[in-house]
Amino acid sequence: MTTNNLNKKNESKKNQNNRKTKKNTDKRSFFPRKPKVPIQPYKIIPLGGLKEIGKNCTIIESGNDILVIDCGFAFPEYEMFGIDIVIPDFTYLKENIKKIRGVIITHGHEDHIGGIPYFIKEINVPIYASPLAMGLIDHKLDEHNLNPERHVIRPKDIFKVGKFEVEAIQINHSIADALAFSIKFPGGHVVHTGDFKVDYSPLDGKVIDLNRLSRLGDEGVDLLLCDSTNATKEGYTPSEAVVRQSIDDIFNKTDKRIIIATFSSNVHRIKYFIESSMKHQRRIAISGRSMENVLSLAKNLGYLDNIPDSIFVNIADIRSIEDKNLTIITTGSQGEPMSALTRMANNNHRSVRLKKNDMVVFSSSPIPGNEKVISQVINKLYEKNVEVVLASMIDVHVSGHASSEELKLIHTLIRPRFFIPAHGEYRHLIEHAEIAHSLGQPKDNIFILSNGDALNVTGKTATKVPGFTSGEGVMVDGYGIGDVGNIVLKDRKTLSQSGLITIAVAIDASTGSLMSRPELKTRGFVYVQEHQDLINEAINIVYNTLGYCMENKIKDEASLSKAIRDDVKSFIYKQTKRNPMILPLILYI
Ligand SMILES: [Zn+2]
Ligand SMILES: [Zn+2]
Numbered sequence: 001m002t003t004n005n006l007n008k009k010n011e012s013k014k015n016q017n018n019r020k021t022k023k024n025t026d027k028r029s030f031f032p033r034k035p036k037v038p039i040q041p042y043k044i045i046p047l048g049g050l051k052e053i054g055k056n057c058t059i060i061e062s063g064n065d066i067l068v069i070d071c072g073f074a075f076p077e078y079e080m081f082g083i084d085i086v087i088p089d090f091t092y093l094k095e096n097i098k099k100i101r102g103v104i105i106t107h108g109h110e111d112h113i114g115g116i117p118y119f120i121k122e123i124n125v126p127i128y129a130s131p132l133a134m135g136l137i138d139h140k141l142d143e144h145n146l147n148p149e150r151h152v153i154r155p156k157d158i159f160k161v162g163k164f165e166v167e168a169i170q171i172n173h174s175i176a177d178a179l180a181f182s183i184k185f186p187g188g189h190v191v192h193t194g195d196f197k198v199d200y201s202p203l204d205g206k207v208i209d210l211n212r213l214s215r216l217g218d219e220g221v222d223l224l225l226c227d228s229t230n231a232t233k234e235g236y237t238p239s240e241a242v243v244r245q246s247i248d249d250i251f252n253k254t255d256k257r258i259i260i261a262t263f264s265s266n267v268h269r270i271k272y273f274i275e276s277s278m279k280h281q282r283r284i285a286i287s288g289r290s291m292e293n294v295l296s297l298a299k300n301l302g303y304l305d306n307i308p309d310s311i312f313v314n315i316a317d318i319r320s321i322e323d324k325n326l327t328i329i330t331t332g333s334q335g336e337p338m339s340a341l342t343r344m345a346n347n348n349h350r351s352v353r354l355k356k357n358d359m360v361v362f363s364s365s366p367i368p369g370n371e372k373v374i375s376q377v378i379n380k381l382y383e384k385n386v387e388v389v390l391a392s393m394i395d396v397h398v399s400g401h402a403s404s405e406e407l408k409l410i411h412t413l414i415r416p417r418f419f420i421p422a423h424g425e426y427r428h429l430i431e432h433a434e435i436a437h438s439l440g441q442p443k444d445n446i447f448i449l450s451n452g453d454a455l456n457v458t459g460k461t462a463t464k465v466p467g468f469t470s471g472e473g474v475m476v477d478g479y480g481i482g483d484v485g486n487i488v489l490k491d492r493k494t495l496s497q498s499g500l501i502t503i504a505v506a507i508d509a510s511t512g513s514l515m516s517r518p519e520l521k522t523r524g525f526v527y528v529q530e531h532q533d534l535i536n537e538a539i540n541i542v543y544n545t546l547g548y549c550m551e552n553k554i555k556d557e558a559s560l561s562k563a564i565r566d567d568v569k570s571f572i573y574k575q576t577k578r579n580p581m582i583l584p585l586i587l588y589i
Pocket of ligand 1: 107109173195
């Protein structure tokens with residue numbers, strides 16, 4: 001192109017622009033232009049579920065509205081002695097209680113609903129959940145005598161929670177009625193996958209709604225929160241249909257009494273066990289409280305409609321039934337100490353005595369951390385000559401979470417501007433970030449967050465605010481919520497590792513002199529009868545310490561206690577290399 005031509009082209013462009021400007025000016029004189037709406041910022045704040053598997057809870061805050069997604073609990077970690085469960089810290093939500101419009105639930109697993117009673121006690125807002133999740137939530141709320149507003153939601157439902165327009169989307173997972181959410185609000189469009197896998201042949205026939213997810217991608221998604229649990233796994237997670245094949249094989253081949261342990265919430269799989277049993281003229285007995293509860297809930301919701309009541313037999317009445325005509329479906333697939341299967345393995349189940357002609361099928365895989373207790377149960381089963389079938393032998397279990405190729409599919413369909421890998425330990429989040437990056441997501445648009453961080457999003461920019469609120473879990477012990485902190489835990493650890501020594505000392509309040517021989521008692525430290533010398537020497541140390549204190553006019557309780565504790569502690573450590581808790585009790589008489 002010659003310079004002349006270029007100039008000509010520019011000139012004509014200029015004229016065009018002039019024309020346009022003129023036109024606009026004319027228009028403005030008749031119709032004043034609307035003031036430009038500023039881009040509305042929003043925040044994503046994870047309170048749980050990041051860098052851990054458990055207590056999932058995420059907040060979206062936009063102006064004066066807050067939406068909470070899921071509210072689960074986590075099981076205590078190894079050194080949380082005596083702690084029952086850990087729930088998210090609701091401090092930020094309590095501070096902003098007036099803004100909270102509701103909580104939406106992806107599905108009924110405990111790491112998504114287990115914290116709800118504790119949440120509702122503090123923050124009474126409406127709950128939105130699918131039929132099975134709501135049934136499980138109802139049960140929890142009844143136990144805690146709570147009655148918040150509740151709405152049952154189903155795939156394709158679109159509903160308003162404050163300013164948030166929420167759409168429920170069918171996905172597949174290891175529990176019935178699991179949902180993903182599309183959440184639209186001024187300034188944002190967030191998609192949260194919940195826990196999911198891509199299953200083209202799920203047992204209930206309801207395939208993940210890839211079509212809708214793809215159209216959401218076309219509409220434009222600002223931010224995706226996506227399950228990372230299996231991000232480290234190559235390929236695809238097998239379909240539930242694989243389990244069906246393996247179960248068929250087992251039922252076809254054996255005449256033994258079959259005992260199947262699985263997760264009570266996997267209603268569709270349990271239904272398939274029941275149907276297979278019916279096909280092979282087997283009756284069904286159910287063992288374990290949570291299994292009974294979930295099945296009666298599933299029955300009420302119509303998930304077991306084609307199954308006659310007569311197929312079930314009470315677990316107390318199984319003796320008269322021949323082995324080849326009986327299937328027992330039980331809890332305990334995770335080796336839980338009080339569960340039905342563990343009680344069977346320990347010979348203390350009221351109705352089931354395991355014997356040679358039994359087959360125990362674990363239709364589950366160990367949740368990380370449970371491997372050891374499960375292997376104890378398995379060894380006990382082997383001791384009884386029971387045939388044991390594990391998921392590592394044949395496919396009697398498949399995961400409910402998407403592997404890397406399925407994650408790639410979701411990213412490709414949704415094409416979000418920003419991405420937060422969710423639901424996973426740190427390594428899972430990192431691997432998931434790598435997957436997204438390998439598909440073209442810029443690293444600057446991927447955010448690995450910790451619980452309690454915030455992501456501030458304004459239009460096309462997003463910034464991470466580390467430590468925005470407390471992301472530490474709150475420990476629940478019996479009726480106490482949050483009253484057990486690090487100091488109490490440290491004491492419990494010391495007690496559990498080296499035991500306790502109490503030293504009772506009676507002192508004359510007027511003279512400050514010792515009234516009687518100090519009394520020393522131990523628990524969990526040494527067996528006193530066999531270590532009387534050590535105890536006597538320790539008492540001598542107490543005498544010496546008190547003598548020194550009297551000489552130096554040290555009389556107050558705190559100083560005396562500290563002196564006794566320090567001297568006895570160093571003596572005991574020298575003699576035994578142990579550090580028991582030492583508790584002086586000073587009595588002034
Ligand atoms: Zn789940
Ligand atoms: Zn989960």
